[in-house]
Amino acid sequence: MLEGFLPILVLIAVAALLCTVMVTLSWVLGPKKKTPYKAAVYECGVAPFGDANERVPVKFYLVAILFVLFDIEVVFLWSWLTVFKSGTTDQMIFSGAAVLIYLLLWILGDAYALKVNAIDWDEATSIAPEKLRDTPAYFESTEEADAGLSTVGGAQ
């Protein structure tokens, strides 16, 4: 059973050996002439400026995540369609229903993202401001509720 994996082991060993040899040889044999120009960061021929560690708005991340959703959806649909084309009627109905359910859930999620302004660049939050204060039932007086609201404003 395990002998079946021997070729893979050999491949890994050969790859590791080859890489080591190539890197070591070019490091040992290659000429080393250091100039400040050579040591500079390569920036497509333009002289580099500024710091590489800049802060990027986190909104980019949100957009990227939403893009991943679309991406994954296409991957699913593509692989489903390749099978769907040549399927029997039974298979078409069954897998079609399954994909329909999947798409409905996906559309629900997407509608939610639009509803909470996830792709608007301006400040967006998914919490209604009214929910940031206690319901009157939890408080004896309204001053206390207002005090709670001001705490939130101060936290920013």
Place this chain on the structure above:
Amino acid sequence: MEQWTMPSIDWTTLMPTIIVILTGCAALIVEMLRPKQNNNLIVGVSLVGLGGAAYCLLSHLGLPEISTLNGLVERDRLGSIIQLVLVGVTALTILFSEPYLRNKRIAFGEFYPLALWSAAGGMVMASSENLLMIFIGLELLSIGLYCMAGLSREETKSEESALKYFLLGAFASAFLLYGIAMFFGATGSISLSAAAGAPEGAQGLLTLSSMMLIVGLGFKLALVPFHQWTPDVYQGAPTNVTAFMAAASKAAAAAAAIRIFSAFVPVQDFWMPILYWMAILSMAVGSFSALVQKDVKRVLGYSSIANAGYILVAILGAIKSGDGNFAAAIYYLVVYSAATVGAFAVISVTAKAGTEGTRFEDLHGMWKKAPLAAGTLVFFMASMIGIPPLAGFFGKLLIFQTAVNGGYVDLAIVLAATSVASAFYYLRIMHAAFAADETAIPTQAAPVRGGLKASLIICAASTLILAFGANKIITAIEGEPEPAVTVALTGE
């Protein structure tokens, strides 16, 4: 190309999970309509849905064990009971979430759909013998938890908790997938029932697979040495999320562990000693590290590690004795879930005006300011310690018996010793709430009303009900005298 046949689907088996998922969708739709003043409608929808799912599950208990969807989903006692636990835990958490989230100023309506979908993931995980289904369930359970752990977005602790949980969880998932891949390599199938029929030469690969699966499940169950995330994540996450995490995640992972370890019996000589030491270490590290903590949520985090050790003892004992009777582990899980959710509900009382105190000092004087919360705390702590009239005692007794039956007398002794040690920190929590100087630091306590009150009373009552109905519940878990083996039920 293989001939494709339409899988036969037994809808009653799938119904509870489907109901919970659809309830999550309904809750999200309600949230999308943006109820301005409060989340009460979302809570209502969620509770109704969970009630429906619980009703379906209760009606499953008497039905014969079957496997449906081409063997992807099982309907058996283990699955149904764990699904019931998950539904119950979710309902109890949702009950006390609204006041807490309001007081913490994080009343996101999204919490409810996330919790419901997370629970659905756990339900998938608990009711499948197929490793990929278990994996998908685990991911569904975890992804919701990652989001919920970071719910308190302006708190660094909460962010840290979410990131830590996500990174370690992703790591654990990778191990689990490796294990599944190796299992497939050894047996040519991803169904656990194939482990028994693995070819003679595949034992090595199967052993390696069991090792990877232990790492993956160890993370989820919070077993030493894969426990480091537990105290930090439990402390940082919002208290209601911690309650859900501690109970639901553990119940689902324990169900998967029971199924997986029972299937791996052919190579048990290898992994039994590993799990034996993991159980001892979990009990010892969990109990002794908790002694020196200053934060109640961290104490409960370490307590959950120790409890994972107890559950592992029960699982090991049942597998070793060969009768396949996991009643002790399941009963203890039920008992532990009720007490844990209750304990976290008590701690959630300290949230007010956007802040929350979870250190021991913050509980001082609770018996004066929130007598009901302090009163129910007695039940939860006493049940965790294992004081006789409460369910925790019977749970530990059952585990003790199972361990001795399986020949693990030493594990039983460690269990007893660490239980005694753990009594100290549980009593310390009670001491903080009752006896400590209540004038030094004023406890901020939210009024105990509505859902929180209901949640506390139900949890406290269930520590009693589970004790006095122990026989009935264990019969429900064990079923009729016939052995609860599902291997014979492949196909239809």
